[in-house]
Amino acid sequence: MSNDYAELSDGDLAALSVAGRQIAFAEIVRRHREPLYRIIVANVADADEALDLVQETFVAAYRALRRYDAVRPMRGWLITIALNKCRDWARRRKVRRILSFALPLDGAAEAVAEDRPLHDIEAADREELVRTRRAIAALPATLREVLVLRAIDGQSQAEAAATLGVTEKAIETRLRRARAKLAEQLDRDPR
Secondary structure: OOHHHHOOOHHHHHHHHHOOOHHHHHHHHHHHHHHHHHHHHHHHOOHHHHHHHHHHHHHHHHHHHHHOOOOOOHHHHHHHHHHHHHHHHHHHHHHHHHHHHHOOOOOOOOOOOOOOOOOOHHHHHHHHHHHHHHHHHHOOHHHHHHHHHHHHOOOOHHHHHHHHOOOHHHHHHHHHHHHHHHHHHHHHOOO
16 A cells, blocks of 8 residues: 555545545555444454444445545544444344244254363453453443443543534443443353
8 A cells, every 4th residue: 555645634535535546445444444343343242243344334434435524533433334333233133133033943953063161361361351342232322332432442532422422421421321330240240
């Protein structure tokens, strides 16, 4: 990738992308894919699904690039799209779960591989991380999104408020509630 593109602003890259320069959009993806992945995986608690949702986010962003306001930070715009993708994913997942209970069992259950954790500290850490991700993903969206933006993405209270379209006081309140509910969930399921 040309260093010339790496030095351009997100707004300039967006304008070049709209003009048909694919390499400009590739630079946008390079800049923002890691933070988006962290936000999405924290919302869905599934690494494979998160990768798919990152891709869906960039596809949607590319299609909507003409509507991007270069005055707004690109990252906040992409996070808004990513959170919408997470909400859509959660709705689809809920529908699939309901439908799976309605389907008749035909006795042809698939064999499930034995799940044996490794016997070292690293495996315990991974298990704890998965448990925490699941607990975060189980939070109501209004609490989860604030927690992810503030604690995982490192956004300030003002940035999170702008991203979610709420007041800074709402962010503060939701963050406090999210942390309390997360601690409650983790205490309830200590494993």
